[in-house]
Amino acid sequence: MSEKKGLSRREFLKASGAAAAVAAAPKLYVPPLINRRRQNTVVMRQQPFAWDAINAVLPEFEEATGLTVLLEPGVSSGVDHLTEVTTAYAAGDSPWDVVSDSDESGPVLARAGWLMPLDDVIPQETWDDFPPIMLDALDLWHRYDGATYRIPHEFAIAYFFYRKDIFDERGLQVPTTWEEMLEVGLQLTDRDNGVYATQDSLTRNGLMFVYCAYLACQTNGQIFEFDDGTAMALHLLYNMMHTLKIFPETALNDVYDQQNENYMNDKVMFMRQWPYFQSVAEANTAWYNPDKVAIAVPPAGRPGPGSWWGGWGWTIPTFAPNPDGAKELIKFITSPEIVPRLAEGQSWFNMPRTSILNYFEGKPNPVLEAMGMYAAAGVPRPRPFHARGAEAQTVVDDIASLYLTKQETLLNALKLGKERMADLG
Amino acid sequence: MAINIGPPQAEVRRAQGFALSFNQRRYLAAALLLLPVILLRLFTSFYPFAQTILLAFQEYNPAFPPREYVGLQNFYKLSTDMVVTSSVEFTLIFVFGSTLFQVVLGILVASLLNAKFRLRNLARTINLIPWAIPMVVAAVGWRWLFDGNYGMIPDLLSRIGIEYDWLIDPTGARIAVLIVSIWKSTPFVAVTLLAGLQGVPEELYEAAKVDGANALQSFWRITIPLIMPLMVTIGMYMLVWQLAVFDLPFTMTAGGPGFATSVLAYKIYQEITTLNYGYASAISVVMFGIVGAIGALGLIVFRRVQLSL
Numbered sequence: 001m002s003e004k005k006g007l008s009r010r011e012f013l014k015a016s017g018a019a020a021a022v023a024a025a026p027k028l029y030v031p032p033l034i035n036r037r038r039q040n041t042v043v044m045r046q047q048p049f050a051w052d053a054i055n056a057v058l059p060e061f062e063e064a065t066g067l068t069v070l071l072e073p074g075v076s077s078g079v080d081h082l083t084e085v086t087t088a089y090a091a092g093d094s095p096w097d098v099v100s101d102s103d104e105s106g107p108v109l110a111r112a113g114w115l116m117p118l119d120d121v122i123p124q125e126t127w128d129d130f131p132p133i134m135l136d137a138l139d140l141w142h143r144y145d146g147a148t149y150r151i152p153h154e155f156a157i158a159y160f161f162y163r164k165d166i167f168d169e170r171g172l173q174v175p176t177t178w179e180e181m182l183e184v185g186l187q188l189t190d191r192d193n194g195v196y197a198t199q200d201s202l203t204r205n206g207l208m209f210v211y212c213a214y215l216a217c218q219t220n221g222q223i224f225e226f227d228d229g230t231a232m233a234l235h236l237l238y239n240m241m242h243t244l245k246i247f248p249e250t251a252l253n254d255v256y257d258q259q260n261e262n263y264m265n266d267k268v269m270f271m272r273q274w275p276y277f278q279s280v281a282e283a284n285t286a287w288y289n290p291d292k293v294a295i296a297v298p299p300a301g302r303p304g305p306g307s308w309w310g311g312w313g314w315t316i317p318t319f320a321p322n323p324d325g326a327k328e329l330i331k332f333i334t335s336p337e338i339v340p341r342l343a344e345g346q347s348w349f350n351m352p353r354t355s356i357l358n359y360f361e362g363k364p365n366p367v368l369e370a371m372g373m374y375a376a377a378g379v380p381r382p383r384p385f386h387a388r389g390a391e392a393q394t395v396v397d398d399i400a401s402l403y404l405t406k407q408e409t410l411l412n413a414l415k416l417g418k419e420r421m422a423d424l425g
Numbered sequence: 426m427a428i429n430i431g432p433p434q435a436e437v438r439r440a441q442g443f444a445l446s447f448n449q450r451r452y453l454a455a456a457l458l459l460l461p462v463i464l465l466r467l468f469t470s471f472y473p474f475a476q477t478i479l480l481a482f483q484e485y486n487p488a489f490p491p492r493e494y495v496g497l498q499n500f501y502k503l504s505t506d507m508v509v510t511s512s513v514e515f516t517l518i519f520v521f522g523s524t525l526f527q528v529v530l531g532i533l534v535a536s537l538l539n540a541k542f543r544l545r546n547l548a549r550t551i552n553l554i555p556w557a558i559p560m561v562v563a564a565v566g567w568r569w570l571f572d573g574n575y576g577m578i579p580d581l582l583s584r585i586g587i588e589y590d591w592l593i594d595p596t597g598a599r600i601a602v603l604i605v606s607i608w609k610s611t612p613f614v615a616v617t618l619l620a621g622l623q624g625v626p627e628e629l630y631e632a633a634k635v636d637g638a639n640a641l642q643s644f645w646r647i648t649i650p651l652i653m654p655l656m657v658t659i660g661m662y663m664l665v666w667q668l669a670v671f672d673l674p675f676t677m678t679a680g681g682p683g684f685a686t687s688v689l690a691y692k693i694y695q696e697i698t699t700l701n702y703g704y705a706s707a708i709s710v711v712m713f714g715i716v717g718a719i720g721a722l723g724l725i726v727f728r729r730v731q732l733s734l
Contacts, residue, residue, distance in 0.1 A: 083698040090487065090700075112489040112700065194574075204681045250573035252682060253592050258574070388489075391699045398508065398684055405682035407595055416507070423502070 044327040053345025078102025094317035097326035110149040112258035117147035154311030162270035181299040185246035197246040218301030226417035295370040310383035480706035499707035523606040531614030564676035577624035622650035661723030
């Protein structure tokens with residue numbers, strides 16, 4: 001009789017059942033680890049580039065409240081941010097207690113009922129610290145149905161950075177109008193060596209919108225209406241790219257990192273860029289000197305110089321596991337005592353709040369100095385608003401891209417843009 | 426007098442009436458064992474499918490209530506939405522174009538790999554490298570290869586006097602996306618077809634040689650007919666599989682320039698991220714219809730090929 005080899009069917013079933021039970025046991029019994037953790041911790045979603053600044057102030061908060069703050073990485077694109085958080089919120093869940101929310105996401109999430117009202121969180125002395133320009137924007141961007149859902153922590157206005165060293169060397173004046181910009185641009189462009197007067201990032205994840213809206217606000221154009229001002233802005237961009245060739249066509253596929261690299265590789269002589277570029281340039285110690293990253297008032301279009309501003313702000317998701325801890329944290333990091341220290345740690349947190357301006361009085365801060373210069377010149381314009389912000393931006397991305405890649409004429413592109421905006425309502 | 430210590434006869438009969446036969450017990454056990462899987466499958470497949478159908482007839486965006494029934498309005502809207510029509514156009518170009526080249530090149534590569542030469546196993550392994558690379562990684566790599574500033578391909582072409590920005594020109598961008606798809610999936614098709622080639626009896630080629638057939642004639646008259654069912658199968662698989670392509674255009678071109686390389690799955694993604702669940706569902710239903718139609722076409726072709734052999 002041959003000896004039986006291997007497992008019998010009964011033994012196999014027993015072994016499989018036991019293995020399945022062992023594997024399933026942890027799933028069937030979920031120990032309340034998460035809940036216990038949530039009672040003592042606050043999870044904050046924030047872009048990693050700002051972690052150092054936040055970590056510098058957190059020990060005080062943790063000592064005072066007994067709470068532990070965990071930082072979770074967020075993304076830099078407002079549209080991408082919206083994509084990530086809606087997945088959780090739509091499922092009635094949130095891994096985060098405090099979230100840094102973008103202009104694209106904040107109004108939409110508030111309308112969907114996925115953010116918690118914060119009116120009882122912020123004391124009056126904090127609101128008194130904000131400048132009128134930021135308070136005026138609250139209703140549009142941070143409030144819905146009478147309640148405040150987002151507390152701004154950034155004042156992002158795009159600056160006109162230029163190579164003062166090269167302008168001085170070649171005896172050129174900083175352009176103050178579009179016409180001068182084109183003239184100077186022709187003198188600075190050296191296509192054979194890959195040098196262009198200017199460039200921006202024109203990819204279709206919202207960056208195209210940023211630049212087109214920047215140009216449109218210099219014509220008093222309403223970008224979401226595809227009006228005459230928008231037409232002038234798109235036409236200027238087309239001319240710079242295709243007619244005068246002082247703006248590289250390849251920018252249609254460039255993101256900010258590439259744009260910044262081109263500037264710091266001496267391939268671009270002036271550009272629009274967000275304040276964070278100041279920190280990027282300073283970090284490139286082998287290349288940096290202040291004359292390479294000078295800031296000027298942007299060249300003026302028809303009505304005058306302009307640059308729109310917007311920014312990110314703190315929110316608490318409706319489904320936050322620790323809403324009380326989240327409220328305490330927001331109250332702490334928006335207080336007049338803490339915001340100057342955040343601004344010192346990362347230029348992203350620079351705002352024209354009284355406490356920040358007072359703190360930096362007499363101290364060098366190129367971004368705040370430029371902010372003052374822009375305010376004096378009347379440059380800041382409100383960010384173009386649309387209730388369906390991300391969708392409206394996508395329409396601008398699409399239409400501008402169609403025109404700039406010569407798939408549509410300007411007239412047709414504008415007509416298409418108006419039709420698609422009408423569909424959005 | 427005998428003492429009855431067992432259950433009353435009536436109870437025994439009743440119990441026997443409820444007793445299951447051996448086969449019934451087997452079926453019951455099988456059903457109970459299968460039930461969790463069936464429930465899981467219903468929950469993860471049927472429920473989302475039914476919900477998608479339902480949503481397709483509704484205007485639903487949680488940020489902009491109310492949620493209401495709108496009949497065929499979403500379908501009418503997508504028929505006039507130029508991004509959707511352009512996406513359908515490029516999706517079909519992408520799917521049929523890349524599948525055609527993948528199958529044709531796959532046969533050629535498979536024939537090469539089926540030939541006898543030294544280091545054949547090494548060649549077969551190397552062939553699979555593109556397929557083993559994650560699509561997102563490949564897309565990023567190729568994006569840089571095609572990049573107008575730093576890309577190797579425009580640089581090499583410029584050395585022979587050809588200046589061309591692949592990812593800026595709509596046609597160039599479409600061709601570039603197709604090239605990457607073909608490069609990525611041809612090895613998989615080739616390996617599948619290689620399995621078919623290895624099943625073709627050597628005697629057939631020897632007989633054809635005796636009859637005076639050259640290599641090309643043998644290929645057309647013997648190889649192709651014998652692996653045709655496999656070609657149709659893999660062709661249909663690639664067609665249906667690639668209809669849901671998203672990662673390649675998303676990473677490589679973000680659907681641009683304009684929306685020249687936008688595909689249906691990308692449009693669905695865009696609508697979902699802006700919470701337009703109703704409209705996204707309507708596009709998904711259309712996509713399901715296209716997949717179903719191509720799948721049905723594939724089955725018909727497959728049966729005809731089988732019948733003709």
